[in-house]
Amino acid sequence: MIRFEEVSKHYSGGKDILQGVNLSLEQGEMVVVTGQSGAGKTTLLKLMAALERPSHGSVWLNEQNIGHLRRSAVPWLRRNIGFVFQDHRLLFDRDVLGNVLLPLEVAGFGRKDALARARAALDKVGLLDREKSRPVALSGGEQQRLCIARAVATRPPLILADEPTGNLDREYANSILDMLVNFNRQGTTVVIASHDADTVTTKHRTVRIHRGKLT
């Protein structure tokens, strides 16, 4: 599903973030990318979603070289990816339901269908009874669950989660990981970037990254 071929990434005037990365992920896999802060985990995820373009090498998603995509084609690619951010990136002027509706609106779902899908996603993360609440009224764990609901609302084939348990205590972190595992069991490919060693205790494939190189 995803293939990295000799991918390097560096910013002008900066060091190499990734160096000659070769990586292949199959559809339905769950992969945990671990490494210290600054190792290049986030950059790896950004390259998968065409949020960044490789300096060298190719990134393939479903046999499409996404490094060569036209700018206008990138949004269509991203609609097939669910993002879970460490800092949630929630919209605080929208209520919980409004946040989950956003990707459905972007994808062009009709109002009725979008509402049904958004409520189904909220139900999966246990926030259906909070749909009218504002994100600011939610705890950190609930905000992360809301972020997951937003990521899965369109039922994308790929979920990218960048430090999804970063700011959470162990109990909340485990519940978030359980949710991601459940989505993976339903056939969704899940890639988690985490610096937390405890995350890798799951029985899924682990990729270690150190100073921009896979080890």
Add this chain to the structure above:
Amino acid sequence: MKAWWVHVQYAWRTVFRRWAEAPFGHALTVLGLGVSLILLAVLFMALMGAQRVVDGLPAQGAVLVYANPHASDADRQQLSAQIDVLPKLARKQFISRAAALSELTQKLSLGEMAHQLPDNPLPDTWVLTPSVLDVTLIQQWTQTLTALPAVMLVQSDTVWVGQLRALVNTGRHVVLLLAGLLALGLVSIFGLAVRLQIVARLPEIDVSRMIGATDHFIARPFLYFGLLEGLLAGLVAVFGVWLLTVDMLPRLDVLLRYEGQTSLIVLPSLQMQAVFVLASALLGWLGAWLAVRQALWR
């Protein structure tokens, strides 16, 4: 097509939601823009009024030729012959000095007093009407006729009619120039209002981009917002103009009313009002488009 329609609906919902978040602020913006548009509309109405006054004036005007009472018969015949060959002469009317005195006596009820005069003080007069209103032609006539010994004086009301028309034409250009500048200013204000919104929505724009929103999807609510603000400002302006026309301006109009002419100030037709509102909406959309282009599509 279905996705496009869903996005259009979403954009309008977003516009109304954003409006509802700060209704007072947006209403003040619309009011301010509407008042600016009223100024523009009043300028146009004043110009249209002046145009109506000029249109009500005699199209050709007239040239009055007063004969010298002491001119010889030969000189008079020369004058008469010269008048007949004047270029572009549409009509001529001769008023003898006797007829003029008689008419004056009747009009002013001079009665016996006129008969007490030792001599008729009025000259023979020709009223000449040109076929076209051409200041150069009238000047040419005046020059030709004044040179004749039988002519005492040549007077023309055509010149000032022409000057008035020229003045109105100049006014039209000035108003159009002002309208252009005002429209530019309005586009800037519309653009600034939308730009402020864009800045306030940057986190939402950022997230939307990450989850697959196209530039058009992001831009659409801002464009519609500009369109709506322009439309509402246009309606405010039309209402303001109606208020001015119906309530206040007729009071001034009493002072300004031209003798026997139609009113200087008239409410523009419904069609004109609709065009005005649409033009205002277009200005709003243009301002929003410039702001969006500058902020999002760089």
